Amino acid sequence: MTVSVESVAEMAGVSVSTVSRALRSVPGVSAATRKRVQEAADELGYSASPAASRLATGRTMTVGIVVPILAKWFFGKVIGEATHTLREGGFDVLLFELATPGQRERFFGGAHLHGRTDGVIIMALQPTKDELESLTSQGQAVALLGAEAQGIGSVSVDNVGAGRAAVRHLLNLGHERIAFIGIRDEEGSNLGGVPPLQRLVGYREALSEVGLPRDSKLEQLDENSVAGGAAAMSRLLVAEQVPTAAFVASDEMAFGVLKVLRKAGLDVPRDFSVLGFDNHELCDVVDLTTMDHEVAEQGQDAARILLDILNGRPPATLVFPARLVVRETTAPPRALRSTARIPDSPHSAGRSGTP
Amino acid sequence: MTVSVESVAEMAGVSVSTVSRALRSVPGVSAATRKRVQEAADELGYSASPAASRLATGRTMTVGIVVPILAKWFFGKVIGEATHTLREGGFDVLLFELATPGQRERFFGGAHLHGRTDGVIIMALQPTKDELESLTSQGQAVALLGAEAQGIGSVSVDNVGAGRAAVRHLLNLGHERIAFIGIRDEEGSNLGGVPPLQRLVGYREALSEVGLPRDSKLEQLDENSVAGGAAAMSRLLVAEQVPTAAFVASDEMAFGVLKVLRKAGLDVPRDFSVLGFDNHELCDVVDLTTMDHEVAEQGQDAARILLDILNGRPPATLVFPARLVVRETTAPPRALRSTARIPDSPHSAGRSGTP
DNA sequence: ACGCGCTTTGCAAGCGCTTGCGTTAATTGT
């Protein structure tokens, strides 16, 4: 039961310090004794008490992963990949869900991580300067996923570029009234609000590139969920002039959009095109065209960046591009369908002059 | 930075032992000094080093959560709820994903948890006797979710009953050729295979209750995913006599089933009824009729059971019932539709005599 | 006044590991 270094030392006929060094591959132990110690340890089923090592070394060999919510496909995926990489690096992972502002405050407020973790991966939460400062001053290494900060390692997606690309695809199909359905950074949510807004920026850029006016009624924000998407779409349906397509900043919201459209008797994509974001596992089920960004890689890379930092290397910053995955929810708008198809070419002349 | 007990002791003008006792509400400290110590601690922003407490007490105040895979809605949900409850109980949570048999073996093989956690919640993995023995002999408290074992705390779903209920619903609608699409416990998966099989048992019971023969061609197992469901449904479509309905043991598989049916040009529920399992977040999007089982409660209760065990109370065993949630994917079979509707009444006479 | 029991506090010995430093043994150069 209580097999400690001493038992191993005794069995191998050496001192505890030698056991400690041998088992951790610290230089200064001959190959022969190392082997002998290893065998003794194996036989006794010995493994060092983490608590004792931590106390002695000050390193916890544990990293924290912080997410705003667990019950989303994206986070499950990304955490799974990250934990795998971290575990390979010899680290345990401690999980923190910051679902409410209260939890967030408590987390960043006290020295909650102190002595628990060596570093932390913060996912989809844009920490404030103070929050970051609080972490680093506790000696935590920090890596961000889905956010960026000066001097902090991070992996994120080129949201502006992705938004622009998404909207360009719709433009290229011939759409001229394109809505944006985005994630509202609502009371009670913890997202720093940044990625959703960046996608909106990309949307606006794409429109202005071809000279289309911005219409704030076409920009609908709501909570990041099926219900939120549905609500946003419902609002669009009562506009004086209903758009013919929507770029939706998350697949889950897009699912809600599809549902409302179906209930409204509108055919997708004949009457309305929908373009989502994330390439959610279930896109395939509803044939949703979407913007894919390597979710698994992001998780792995975030972990790797943190491990690098913990090994004294400088914090890396990665930005992933997103790429269009065409499925069945996007098509040219009805008006154009009977005539010639608009080729998917650069937004040529003739449209930029739209009234 | 390195604010330890001593600094607090000094500031409060007491000994370290008094500080320790005061801060942990251990009896034997006067109210006055306790207050003084508390204030000193607050001012210094002191919190005890977990490593040191662990070493001294032997308790880690940490519990492990073990899942076969993170990137599934069900596990995200359940872990989220469980961690919340555990955190309220003062425990940190360490995450373990056992995606491959190799990982499983490594996890249960060595004393991987020893000194890291006080207890562990094992989710949707049926541990063998040996594996449980290995954990308890390491002094771990154990709670199971989605599995049961003699003398071990657990929360699970009445899968047999749920399967029976699901199939009865289809029978009551008038279906007579009902398929079962279930989760195969494949090489590389870690599920003990038990819940899926129990649902199959319920299916068989319901059929035999009304005297319907069992047809092994109607029982299709595949991996628990959209693709698996799609594959299973595809197999059913080439049967000599295609069924008119299917009870699918997971919503994700059911999504795949729906997709295949749609592609095949079959209308759901006019041509084919589909009944899923889990009440997945996205059921609402595709209007999938399903069996709901309080996922959030299961997570909370699993955590609570573990906390109880850690507090010396006897291990509780909870079995949740599942309940039918009717949406739009179930209806009477085509043959009956033009005539009178079959009321949703107990499987009355006239059908039990089917050839 | 004095002794007794109770509460409040401090002392010091761990908990099980790591690591700087000193010691011994083995190796090399001349």
Next chain:
DNA sequence: ACAATTAACGCAAGCGCTTGCAAAGCGCGT
């Protein structure tokens, strides 16, 4: 063959808490 390196190992002092036990302070009855 002997001094000087160098490699291998052991000693013991922590790391920052907890806790059994002894000491001190206090109120009370007699």
